[in-house]
Amino acid sequence: MVPSSAPGSEPASGAPAIRRRAPRGGRRVPRRAAVDRRSFAPSLHRLEELAQSGAQVSVHVAELDSGCVVLSGDDHVPLPIAGLGVVPVLVEAAAGFESRTLDPLRIVDRPDDSLVTRAGLWRHLRAPALPLIDLAVLAAAAGDPNAANVLLDAVGHDQVRARMVSLGMPRSAVLDRFRDRRGPDDAPHVAVGTTREFARLFAALVDSKAVDAAVSAQVAEWLSLNHDLSLVASATGLDPFEHDNDAHRLLFVNKTGRDRGVRAEAGVLVGPRAGVAYALTVCFDDLSISHRLRAHDAFRVLGTDLMEYTH
Structure with a gap:
């Protein structure tokens, strides 16, 4: 690169x-x-080092105020983004709650026959059923795949696809539900996306322009609970469990995606000097821990640069 x-x-x-x-x-x-x-x-x-080693890299950083x-x-190339694809599902769920076409307190059973067992918190909870609005919190804060699957079923795959087009995301898509294993008849990835479109989505969320102000605020509130601050967000020094009210004038909202050989993150970082929307996706050969750590290091270096830019 x-x-x-x-x-x-x-x-x-x-x-x-x-x-x-x-x-x-x-x-x-x-x-x-x-x-x-x-x-x-x-x-x-x-x-550049990652690209020269054979990784696929896509990045987009823009100022919030000017859009520069x-x-x-x-940043126009669709790449696998794993759990980052849950953000449009959250937008559609919030829009359904706001329009009252979807009951946020509707109780939904955990799908034990198609349970994803490799990740998530819901599979460890005793409650076999939860309201949709609590599942949105689990999907946003903990990246829970079973909560995300139930939300996707509740809002409808076609509705999510249409919503993404209306949000200006024609090159990104939620392709499938989360699965422990993907067979030959399954989509190869849960979601694909471009960094340009996801950075712009996060900018729209904090600018109250993703559907409308109420939907934007709800999705931003859910995402502000995200516990995964290990990639770009590691440079912020924020508490993973309480980072929505920072004492150092730092506003931060993000979502990550992880799969074998895939790391993705998009978010918004606002400091005293500037605010930026960003997205970074790296697809790499996960042949060893050193390959994985090289990919993670690129995210952390970008986080440091973003902190210097906004402060």
């Missing part, structure tokens, strides 16, 4: 380009601070 930050620079043959663009407009800052905030050199270096894209690379 070759950075394209100088005029006239061209990516090497076969390598996707990562572009770093200087922000325009907004608050004036001291020259040194402005220069520091514009530098994503560590992220560019890590992402400050970092991008293959």
